[in-house]
Amino acid sequence: MISVHSLRRIASHRLLLPDSTLLPSPLVTVDGDGCILAVESVSDVDRREGVEFYPGLLVPGFVNAHCHLELSHLGGFVPRRCGFAGFARAMGAARGRFTDEERSMAAAAAAAAMWHEGVAAVGDISNGPASFAVKAASPLRFRNWVELFGLGVRDAEALRPLLDRPNASLTPHSVYSVQDAPFRAICAAGREPLSIHFMESAGEAELFAGRGELAEWYAAQGWTCDFLGYGMPSERIVESVPADRSVVLVHDCHVTQPDIDIIMSHFSAPVWWCLCPRSNDFISGVRPPVELLRRNGLNICIGTDSMASNDSLSMLEEVRALSDMPLAEALVAATLGGAQALGFDDLGAVEPGRRPGLAVVSGVDFDTMTLRDTAAARRVV
Numbered sequence: 001m002i003s004v005h006s007l008r009r010i011a012s013h014r015l016l017l018p019d020s021t022l023l024p025s026p027l028v029t030v031d032g033d034g035c036i037l038a039v040e041s042v043s044d045v046d047r048r049e050g051v052e053f054y055p056g057l058l059v060p061g062f063v064n065a066h067c068h069l070e071l072s073h074l075g076g077f078v079p080r081r082c083g084f085a086g087f088a089r090a091m092g093a094a095r096g097r098f099t100d101e102e103r104s105m106a107a108a109a110a111a112a113a114m115w116h117e118g119v120a121a122v123g124d125i126s127n128g129p130a131s132f133a134v135k136a137a138s139p140l141r142f143r144n145w146v147e148l149f150g151l152g153v154r155d156a157e158a159l160r161p162l163l164d165r166p167n168a169s170l171t172p173h174s175v176y177s178v179q180d181a182p183f184r185a186i187c188a189a190g191r192e193p194l195s196i197h198f199m200e201s202a203g204e205a206e207l208f209a210g211r212g213e214l215a216e217w218y219a220a221q222g223w224t225c226d227f228l229g230y231g232m233p234s235e236r237i238v239e240s241v242p243a244d245r246s247v248v249l250v251h252d253c254h255v256t257q258p259d260i261d262i263i264m265s266h267f268s269a270p271v272w273w274c275l276c277p278r279s280n281d282f283i284s285g286v287r288p289p290v291e292l293l294r295r296n297g298l299n300i301c302i303g304t305d306s307m308a309s310n311d312s313l314s315m316l317e318e319v320r321a322l323s324d325m326p327l328a329e330a331l332v333a334a335t336l337g338g339a340q341a342l343g344f345d346d347l348g349a350v351e352p353g354r355r356p357g358l359a360v361v362s363g364v365d366f367d368t369m370t371l372r373d374t375a376a377a378r379r380v381v
Helices: 069-074 083-093 100-117 132-137 157-164 180-188 202-207 212-221 233-240 257-264 277-284 290-295 315-321 327-342
Strands: 008-011 014-016 022-024 026-030 036-041 051-053 057-060 062-067 119-126 141-148 168-172 194-198 247-251 271-275 299-302 358-365 370-379
Touching: 014 026, 014 327, 022 036, 057 327, 062 100, 062 247, 062 271, 062 299, 062 315, 062 327, 069 100, 069 119, 083 212, 083 277, 100 119, 100 132, 100 315, 100 370, 119 327, 132 141, 141 157, 141 180, 141 194, 157 168, 168 180, 168 194, 180 233, 194 233, 202 212, 233 257, 257 290, 271 290, 271 327, 277 315, 299 315, 299 327, 315 327, 315 370
Parallel strands: 008 051, 014 057, 062 119, 119 141, 141 168, 194 247, 247 271, 271 299
Antiparallel strands: 008 026, 014 022, 026 036, 057 358, 358 370
16 A cells, blocks of 8 residues: 555646647656656646645656766867767777776766756666766666677677676677677677667768778778678668667768668667767767658657767757757657667656656746756756
């Protein structure tokens, strides 16, 4: 039996629903474990006892579908708009410049900031063990993608110990940074979703044609690629990933209609297109083709990437940056979309039986459905 003393009744001006509509005058009843018991629309909330009222828009807990928490110590280190190759060079120069304590403190601060803003879960990329102690101590839920990265790496054996961590599975970094045998082996093994950086820069497709920024950089370093025979990044995806395995394709800034056609004609499992607009603007000043993705009816989720390529890990600011997407639709992508992409079915929607967490977004202009300059998000449950 649920004690009435453990119940919370939470009200606001509007509530975001999974279909992108807004419920007016919502009253949400939550138990002591955060489980949604009831969702109502009431007109007399001011006359009901024990109701907590939060001005603004109630939303389920945000889900950051793509993050590199272990890179939080690099905030302010990488120059803005340095381009993709410049970003990679800056990341290489940062190695060894920070102590383990500095890395841990930065990751803990970043995780705490996400929790305060109302993030419920994170799809986090890990290239090593550095961030796992922070994640174990955090109330955030993590989908841990243990990422294989590097043209000189021939297998994932060094990463195997990390797979003992909760919700951990292997994934290749991208179609341009992992040789063919390990890429195919990782994609073929397991049932968990994959997370693959995809079409983040123009150089990615150009590499497969033997030209462009990435091709020039690889040639200068003496690196060779054994996967260029696929002809294009999207062909490598469909030739390597089983049709019934879900995949999160991250960034997508240079995706074209042929890419979409090739990928969507292959997969029977859900494909998620994860947008990180502020990271893309930070590195190269480019924007993802939001209207193209929407016109194709694709599944969209949202991530922040890392502090190396962002000013914060704020999901609300990512939503603000997607100004070419209707606000309610972007908020659904930032909540339910991410939950579904990560396979967390109890999150993402304020519905009885779920435990999504609750956040309130203040500073919403409900007449124009836009975010004012003062808009902010904070955790309620």
